[in-house]
Amino acid sequence: MAPARRFRAAALLALPVLACVGSSVPGTRSSPAAAPATLADATEGAIVHAVDAANPGALALLERIVNINSGTMNFAGVRDVGAVLRAELDALGFTTRWVDGATFGRAGHLVAERSGPGPRLLLIGHLDTVFEPSSPFQRFERLSETTARGPGIIDMKGGDVIIVQALGALKAAGVLDRMTVTVVMNGDEEHPGEPLAAARRALVDASQGAIAAIGFEDGAGDPHMANTARRGTASWTLRSTGTPAHSSQIFREDVGPGALFETARVLDAFRSRLAGQPYLTFNPGVALGGTAVALDAPHNQGSASGKTNVVAKEMVVQGDLRTLSPEQLASAKAVMREIVARPLPHTTSALEFDEGYPPMAPTAGNRRLLALYDAVSRDLGLGPVTAVDPMKTGAADVSFVAGLVPMALDGIGLTGRDDHTDKETADLPMLPALTKRAALLLYRLSRSAGQAPTTSAGEK
Numbered sequence: 001m002a003p004a005r006r007f008r009a010a011a012l013l014a015l016p017v018l019a020c021v022g023s024s025v026p027g028t029r030s031s032p033a034a035a036p037a038t039l040a041d042a043t044e045g046a047i048v049h050a051v052d053a054a055n056p057g058a059l060a061l062l063e064r065i066v067n068i069n070s071g072t073m074n075f076a077g078v079r080d081v082g083a084v085l086r087a088e089l090d091a092l093g094f095t096t097r098w099v100d101g102a103t104f105g106r107a108g109h110l111v112a113e114r115s116g117p118g119p120r121l122l123l124i125g126h127l128d129t130v131f132e133p134s135s136p137f138q139r140f141e142r143l144s145e146t147t148a149r150g151p152g153i154i155d156m157k158g159g160d161v162i163i164v165q166a167l168g169a170l171k172a173a174g175v176l177d178r179m180t181v182t183v184v185m186n187g188d189e190e191h192p193g194e195p196l197a198a199a200r201r202a203l204v205d206a207s208q209g210a211i212a213a214i215g216f217e218d219g220a221g222d223p224h225m226a227n228t229a230r231r232g233t234a235s236w237t238l239r240s241t242g243t244p245a246h247s248s249q250i251f252r253e254d255v256g257p258g259a260l261f262e263t264a265r266v267l268d269a270f271r272s273r274l275a276g277q278p279y280l281t282f283n284p285g286v287a288l289g290g291t292a293v294a295l296d297a298p299h300n301q302g303s304a305s306g307k308t309n310v311v312a313k314e315m316v317v318q319g320d321l322r323t324l325s326p327e328q329l330a331s332a333k334a335v336m337r338e339i340v341a342r343p344l345p346h347t348t349s350a351l352e353f354d355e356g357y358p359p360m361a362p363t364a365g366n367r368r369l370l371a372l373y374d375a376v377s378r379d380l381g382l383g384p385v386t387a388v389d390p391m392k393t394g395a396a397d398v399s400f401v402a403g404l405v406p407m408a409l410d411g412i413g414l415t416g417r418d419d420h421t422d423k424e425t426a427d428l429p430m431l432p433a434l435t436k437r438a439a440l441l442l443y444r445l446s447r448s449a450g451q452a453p454t455t456s457a458g459e460k
């Protein structure tokens with residue numbers, strides 16, 4: 001959106017709130033360069049001031065929830081983290097509920113909503129981490145003035161705190177009542193429940209009518225980057241059969257080449273037809289073939305036996321498929337199915353895909369949301385924000401709704417490094433800086449009713 005008028009913070013020194021704008025801009029290695037702030041109106045100054053004022057509480061909240069183990073399969077811990085954040089959102093006037101996860105084998109999700117005249121905004125967090133109670137990595141540890149280490153500190157309890165604090169600053173500035181916001185914090189982002197459709201139903205439902213879906217994952221670790229696209233990932237299983245016979249008879253008209261040659265045909269056709277397309281990759285990761293095959297599918301392992309003098313009866317291959325858009329996914333699947341549908345004589349092949357994570361395509365709407373975020377960042381004196389190369393990032397929860405809303409953005413949570421390892425570390429000065437960015441983005445979006453772009457296939 002274009003604010004009606006802009007003025008330099010320097011022209012507004014009479015408003016003490018604006019003096020806070022640059023005060024917490026960090027000087028650490030990965031921090032955006034400080035520059036004078038150029039805010040659109042006094043409300044924006046009030047939001048920025050409120051973030052600074054609440055920052056000690058935000059740091060305390062982060063430490064508190066990092067110290068609660070919430071490995072995905074520690075359901076009690078996931079619920080405990082959810083309860084802490086639920087209380088914060090209750091205090092901001094949200095209507096909150098816990099979505100029980102029994103039907104998909106996980107703890108469940110936190111959903112919070114509040115309504116006003118503004119357009120609906122969907123904010124996405126997650127409560128779980130990869131560190132189960134058995135991990136030695138359990139506690140928040142202050143490493144220096146500017147850094148702290150802890151399980152999930154950036155992936156993504158830091159992002160959850162940014163959501164809560166940004167909403168708190170909007171309330172303090174008196175504008176939250178005008179906004180329509182739904183917050184969904186999943187309890188199983190790191191190890192999703194199954195069926196996946198059930199595990200993501202609350203998130204998908206919450207996207208209904210939203211003009212924007214914003215994920216607060218830690219992203220690329222660089223505060224100058226955010227995700228407008230994420231490749232989706234699906235798994236596939238190829239099963240081929242042949243006609244067993246003495247090996248001396250292979251290729252005979254009534255015997256054919258057997259299961260292994262049929263599988264080789266299919267895989268080589270995948271490679272020759274599909275390899276090299278931008279953003280498309282597919283990888284056969286494990287294969288078993290012979291006279292008898294036993295596949296332990298969930299663990300990608302198994303056993304096979306056969307004889308060199310017997311034409312192979314069966315073969316199974318498991319692989320993955322990564323794509324940038326639903327269209328690319330559909331067309332890759334179509335080509336793969338077409339290849340599989342033409343087996344060699346006396347063989348069969350069948351291909352199955354799992355439901356997987358959908359792609360978050362780089363739509364015009366997503367680019368527009370990034371442009372709004374980039375403008376906020378520049379106006380705060382925090383420098384530009386550009387799009388992450390989707391080849392470098394995996395799928396995330398935002399991917400489930402990116403295709404359902406006009407605009408989506410992810411990776412604007414707390415920055416740091418080494419997530420998913422016991423060195424997971426946050427850049428603490430970025431907490432207020434990123435919270436200001438998020439709060440101003442939400443404020444400007446809330447005033448942009450009717451200006452949201454509509455998506456269409458042509459925009460992809």
Ligand SMILES: [Zn+2]
Pocket residue numbers: 126155156189217218
């Ligand atoms: Zn995460």
